[in-house]
Amino acid sequence: MLVPPSDFARPATSGGNVWASQWPVAGGPPENGILETLLDVSELLPIIAPGSESKLKIAQEPTPRVPPPSADSMVASVSIRDEHWTTPIHWTLIRTENQTQLISSVANLAAHYRTTIILNFVVMSLTLVLGILAFGQVRRSALLEAENRHQARVRELERQVLHTERLASVGRLAAGLAHEINNPLEGIGNYLSLLEEDLRDGRTDGCLDLTAGVREGLNRAAGITRQVLALSDPGRSPKTAVSVKAVVKETFDFVRSNPAFRHVRMELRVPDADLVILGNAITLGQVVLNLILNACEYQDQGGQVEVVLDREDAKARLRVSDRGPGIPEEALPRIFEPFFSTRGSTGLGLSLCHSIVSDHAGQVTAANRTDGRGAVFTVEIPLSEAAAGAAEPAAIKEKELTN
Ligand SMILES: Nc1ncnc2c1ncn2[C@@H]1O[C@H](COP(=O)(O)OP(=O)(O)OP(=O)(O)O)[C@@H](O)[C@H]1O
Ligand SMILES: [Mg+2]
Numbered sequence: 347m348l349v350p351p352s353d354f355a356r357p358a359t360s361g362g363n364v365w366a367s368q369w370p371v372a373g374g375p376p377e378n379g380i381l382e383t384l385l386d387v388s389e390l391l392p393i394i395a396p397g398s399e400s401k402l403k404i405a406q407e408p409t410p411r412v413p414p415p416s417a418d419s420m421v422a423s424v425s426i427r428d429e430h431w432t433t434p435i436h437w438t439l440i441r442t443e444n445q446t447q448l449i450s451s452v453a454n455l456a457a458h459y460r461t462t463i464i465l466n467f468v469v470m471s472l473t474l475v476l477g478i479l480a481f482g483q484v485r486r487s488a489l490l491e492a493e494n495r496h497q498a499r500v501r502e503l504e505r506q507v508l509h510t511e512r513l514a515s516v517g518r519l520a521a522g523l524a525h526e527i528n529n530p531l532e533g534i535g536n537y538l539s540l541l542e543e544d545l546r547d548g549r550t551d552g553c554l555d556l557t558a559g560v561r562e563g564l565n566r567a568a569g570i571t572r573q574v575l576a577l578s579d580p581g582r583s584p585k586t587a588v589s590v591k592a593v594v595k596e597t598f599d600f601v602r603s604n605p606a607f608r609h610v611r612m613e614l615r616v617p618d619a620d621l622v623i624l625g626n627a628i629t630l631g632q633v634v635l636n637l638i639l640n641a642c643e644y645q646d647q648g649g650q651v652e653v654v655l656d657r658e659d660a661k662a663r664l665r666v667s668d669r670g671p672g673i674p675e676e677a678l679p680r681i682f683e684p685f686f687s688t689r690g691s692t693g694l695g696l697s698l699c700h701s702i703v704s705d706h707a708g709q710v711t712a713a714n715r716t717d718g719r720g721a722v723f724t725v726e727i728p729l730s731e732a733a734a735g736a737a738e739p740a741a742i743k744e745k746e747l748t749n
Pocket of ligand 1: 525636671673674688691694695696697721
């Protein structure tokens with residue numbers, strides 16, 4: 347620790363620094379003579395080189411360092427400050443003898459500078475560390491900003507995907523609706539052609555049956571639109587007791603009387619007892635209609651369709667089989683996918699069947715016949731004992747065309 351002197355006539359020293367009070371700084375550094383006047387060099391010498399007999403000369407810096415006058419002499423720099431600790435004034439003290447002790451004085455000075463250098467180094471290191479920390483912080487902020495931008499982009503993309511999915515489901519719904527209404531409409535068209543034919547030929551016997559076919563087709567189409575409307579308000583379409591037998595028979599008759607399938611040999615086998623499930627007669631009718639239509643349509647020249655309804659444990663089981671080409675092996679895993687068709691059609695029939703049967707807690711499966719050519723579709727839906735004991739189960743024809 348450096349201590350300023352209290353008495354200018356007796357300069358103090360510490361670590362190789364000599365202090366002089368009331369030093370005339372303003373007028374520039376003093377002449378050698380003034381320094382010698384204020385600082386008694388003979389007193390300074392014992393402080394810097396105690397016990398020395400040598401002489402001490404003082405030269406003012408920044409004049410070039412005075413070379414040692416002889417091989418065994420040394421030059422020492424001393425910092426001299428005024429009492430206010432202002433800019434140090436450097437003087438060079440030159441001694442011509444006793445080299446050993448002078449070296450120790452120079453070492454003290456070096457220690458002082460070393461401390462300053464270490465402090466500077468510490469300050470520089472701290473500055474460097476702070477700089478590195480600041481740089482790291484800036485970098486982190488930049489990364490955070492980039493991450494936020496990325497997150498915003500991902501959210502925007504998710505929103506777009508959701509929007510596209512909504513549009514796609516609206517498209518699927520519209521396509522499904524068109525597909526399902528088209529089935530009864532084709533039937534109605536065929537009944538009307540037959541009716542026209544009969545009327546032209548003056549035959550009236552079967553006219554009422556044909557108009558009944560038209561009415562049933564209209565009921566089916568109306569039921570489907572009602573169903574779609576109910577989808578937007580599920581409360582409007584509660585599940586009721588449905589007679590599977592009645593639905594299957596009506597749908598079978600509806601297809602069989604279609605002149606387009608006049609050459610198809612169609613057979614229906616149902617059990618004596620009714621099979622009642624808890625569900626929806628209209629949508630169940632769509633399932634049966636799609637399966638029987640496929641069976642008829644996938645046989646070029648007439649062919650044969652067998653519809654069998656029976657009970658398997660606590661389930662109603664419906665099997666629709668044909669004698670067509672069967673389902674191509676590679677198509678089997680995909681036939682229930684929406685829009686999958688091997689004949690360039692809409693490919694919606696089976697996917698609708700699948701979702702309706704699932705909605706009835708049942709399952710629909712497809713396979714090729716093992717006893718020859720053709721495909722077999724099997725639908726299983728749990729029976730409802732509670733529903734069977736309730737009111738008269740519904741069938742499609744009983745649904746009036748009211749709205
Ligand atoms: N009885 C069947 N015999 C052979 N393949 C069938 C039969 N039923 C369905 N498939 C196969 O399943 C696919 C999907 O049937 P789905 O009823 O969903 O569509 P589609 O009949 O091709 O067209 P859409 O019914 O929409 O007019 C068919 O393209 C066909 O490959
Ligand atoms: Mg189909």
